Amino acid sequence: MPKIALIVNPIAGIGGPISLKGSDGVAWKDLGIYIGPSYKISILFARQLKTLIAGRELGNLEILVPRGIMGEVAAKELINEPKVICRPHYPSSSEDTKFCAERASEEQADLVVFVGGDGTAFDVFEGTRGKMPLLGVPGGTKVYSSIFARSLSSATRLIIAYLDNEYYPTVGEILLVDENKLREMGELAIVKYATAMTIESKKAEEHQQSKDFGASSEDEIFELAECVAREISEEQPLLIGPGRTAKAISEALGIKKSNLLGVSAGWKGKTYCDDCSSLDVLSFCNESGGAHRVKVIVSPLGASGFVLGRGNQQIPISVLKEMSLDNIIVVATRNKVMRLKKLYVDLRGSGIEEKFSGYVRVKIGCEEELVMKIFPA
Template sequence: MRRIGVVVNPIAGMGGRVGLKGTDGKVAEARERGAEPRAPDRAREALDELAHLDADVELVTPGGVMGATEARAAGFEPTVVGPTPDDAETTADDTRAAVRAFVDSGVDLVLFAGGDGTAVDVAETLAELDDRTPILGIPAGVKIYSAVFGVTPRAAGHIAGTFQRTAEAEVNDIDEDDYREGQVRTELRAIATVPVAEERQSSKQLGGGSVEALAEGFLDDVEPGVTYVLGPGSTVGRIKRGLGFVGTPLGVDVYRDGDLLARDAAESDILDAVGERNVVVVSPIGGQGFVFGRGNQQLSPAVIRQCDVEIVASRRKLDDVGVLRADTGDPDLDEELRGWHRVRVGRVERRLVELV
């Protein structure tokens, strides 16, 4: 029997769809903007997949919203250890206490729902205990730069129940205040033991190479009356400059007919701004291939369903990522997006790349 410790950071990812680019120190503001908890649903999706495997597993969880609630909803009867918070306002100390309780309980894997901050809490606690228990993340944060996460919640659940081997992987984090100002400074925080699986994501790397030609080609094709929802990143940033404005480097901007309709837009701002014809423009994350669900949760399923999707990337970046990925939080939409996409790589050149 495999004993799996499951811990949920219930506030992880709340800032994404309301444009905060993270939740560190921003929980109250996220709630004021109408943010809803995201991590519990992502955890439930992973545990549903684990239950579907009908594997010989036992779950060990903290009480309430930190794990037991989601485990029971998925049909498990977990052993409850560690903290049992009264509400969803949990802290890093609660996560760390749960991990220590897991080690005392002899778990074979720590499965956590959160983002890079949660990964750091888990990995650093294990390092302090000099313990090499494998860890695996259910992606629920805004920014996910670490190589310890499943590519989707269901992938994480599948890996948790089936992995046979382990390896070492990086746990990275960035300063969210710098991130909100458009600066990405990645810091290696820990080396963790992780399951070996194709559905575990790679560490985030920044793509290189000129994007001038593809930006010029995109600008040639801009049409009157079309609303362009422009995602984050340096590649799309070059397009924004070509349209005549300095966009939000790590946010979403909305443009139509020479006017900047929304800058650093939240999901609600985008939905207010879209028109009859809309195009969402994104570039895959270097080293990972995600076009939706990593750092751009403002591009929610409701937004994506109202838009045509335009993907732009340098040839070098596509060579590095190999395939594209999406983790929108809506499995039906993820399925609709799967298949071959024509990615703009030059002024007129496009390349067929599969979204898996």
């Protein structure tokens, strides 16, 4: 059996709920109740994997981990005695991630699995120096790279494929965008780019596509925004997700959206909050008479096709539980729709992914719609 390293960035993903667009440079003391989203995902990942590998002989499987919540705790959900290869500081930093990835390389790991976002991916890549395959489990706010599995479930299936030798080697991209520009201007600017070895299942495509930085024309976006805005009544409470198309719709509705990747809330001509946090969204839904009265305008995330749970983590699960697919307005330019294969939701073990799956009408122009199917990731 192979050696598999597991490295967890325990604070990745906090940028979504508190609307920071990423956790790079954020001090642990500033996180409060939000600490640990990626750590929690690592536990879910390990438990789900344990269910799938039930009945397999794992006596020779060796799992290499950092001490504590950077890997050891999650790995103990799988096997009794994972091998501790490094002792990170507490609180940990990107330097700990790099060092532990380097130790995994020195221990000749066959595969390095990491839980986090694009920043974690680059740290692991730099630590391993590209010597072995990497597999990302999406746990961060910024997950634009194709080195990541499409979802937590996809990652577990890839590990099973790896253990069963039902995989093939391939190459994944790692993209890192400038967090300061994201936070301050909502601007997507790639500051680092690399490719790394990874694995793919022979049975199905389990990796996501990298963020598509190709642009739809401004005229196409403006036309779609004007059409959508005309169809919305003044009394309708709205949550508007991230993206260029959503920002144009927000402007057409007169709801402020200063950040391209933020979530805005309000009514036609009235802003409740701009760049809302999860708590802001909860308050807005309560003041609107309940989440079931609110419509959510979303555009698929890049070329990956995610409409919920990826890129708009400011919308909490508790709000989505009060909604149905009828509350969701999916919008996309014709140019984007032509590049998409499917739409996805990734609500991470919440038990409500099926509720937001099925066929949906995607608005692509004035009185013009396209029916697409949403799948659980």
